Amino acid sequence: MTLAYHILDVFTERPFGGNPLAVVLDADHLTTAEMQTIAREFNLSETVFVLKPTSAGHTARVRIFTPSRELPFAGHPTLGAAILLAELRATNGNGDNDAIIALEEEAGSIRVGVRMRANSVSFGEFDAPKMSSAAVEAISEPEELAAAIALIPVELGFENHKPSLMRGHSTFAFLPISNLDVMSQVKVMPQHWARAFTDHGVDGVYLYTRQCVRAHSAFHVRMFAPDLGVPEDPATGSAAASFASIIHQFDVLPDGTHKRAIEQGIEMGRPSAIQLTMTVARGKLEGVRIGGHAVRVAEGTLRIYVPSAAGLPLGGPSGRS
Structure with missing residues (x-):
């Protein structure tokens, strides 16, 4: 059996920036174990498997895997998969197209405007x-x-922002960092990480500061998720969605629509740009939108072998960029 796959860089307008994503098409016949094995083979922060939808009105069902486990929702896989599907279905290959891609995810139905x-x-x-x-x-x-991140306590926090925890489809710790110089010194310290984060059920640790590299950015961030098999993530849409509650909590946003540009991945050499839009009504955060670009950089074929006496049921990817 062979399956087509594409590699996209998400939350960037340039190849080899942003967060790389593998999207495997027509994956209905793969088992969960096979999907996990393939995700581990790609070894990207996430791999998406596209299946036929189970309910009318949806474009596709998708399953999202890190190298170590399945996720109910993640931002850059949602965005990248939707943009790829829209491009593959575009009727005018050389002109303007708009599309609504409706995805079934474990977290529910998500509609992406492309x-x-x-x-x-x-x-x-x-x-x-x-x-x-x-x-x-x-x-x-x-x-x-x-x-846990090789800093001293005085380097945590700015203004009224304090370390916080958000539990949702994934659990993120949000740590405000005093400035860019301190942010560049962060590194994971395994001997302290488990007690500070793993023992609290934290999936990822999201560090942020108002000091930015780009003039138009509102926040500079880094995100570490070693317990998910992701040492550092170049762009994290799901964490950005949760970050909206942190911004609203500490900045006390007035009613209305608020846009914030988030830069990430710069320390990794994979600069990313996430557009965060928040809607506040009657003092409550009523809606959060995540936006960004994605560019295809490679495509290829997965060869799935029949189980052999050596016990190796899966082949590997071959492709071209």
Whole structure:
């Protein structure tokens, strides 16, 4: 059996920036174990498997895997898969196209608006799924948190922003960092990480500061998820969606629509740009939208072998860029 796959760079307008994503098409006959094995083979932060939808009105069903486990929702896989499907279905290959791609995910139905323009990189935007819990919780002691990322407690926090925990489809710890110089010094300290984060059920640790490299950015961020098999992530749409609650909590946004540009991946040499749009009504955060570009950089074929006496049922990817 052979399956087509594509590699996209997501949350960027340029190849080899942003967050790379593998999308495997026509994956209905793969088992969960096979999907996990393939995701581990690609070894990207996430791999998406596209299947036939189970309900009318949807474009596709998708399953999302990190190298170590399946996720109910993730931002850059949602955006990248939708943009790819829109491009593959576009009726006017050399002109302007707009599409709505409706995806079935474990977290629910997500509709992605995709804008395709001649001589331009495709852009997509989606409403983030509602979180099961939007409460902002305190997390650990500053000394534990700082030790886990090779900092000292005084380097955590700015203005009224304090370390917080958000539980939703994934659980993120949000750590405000005093400035860009401190952000560049961060590194994961395994001997302290488990007590500060893993023991609290944290999937990823999202560090942010108002000091930015790009003039138009509102926040500079880094995200680490070693427990998911992701040492550092170049762009994290799901965490950005949860970050909206952090911004609303500490910045006390007034009613209306608020846009924030988030830069990420710069320390990794994979600069990313995430557009975060928040809608506040009657003092409550009512809606969150995540937007960004994605560009295709490679495509190829997965060869899936019949189980052999050596016990190796799966082949590997072959492709071209």
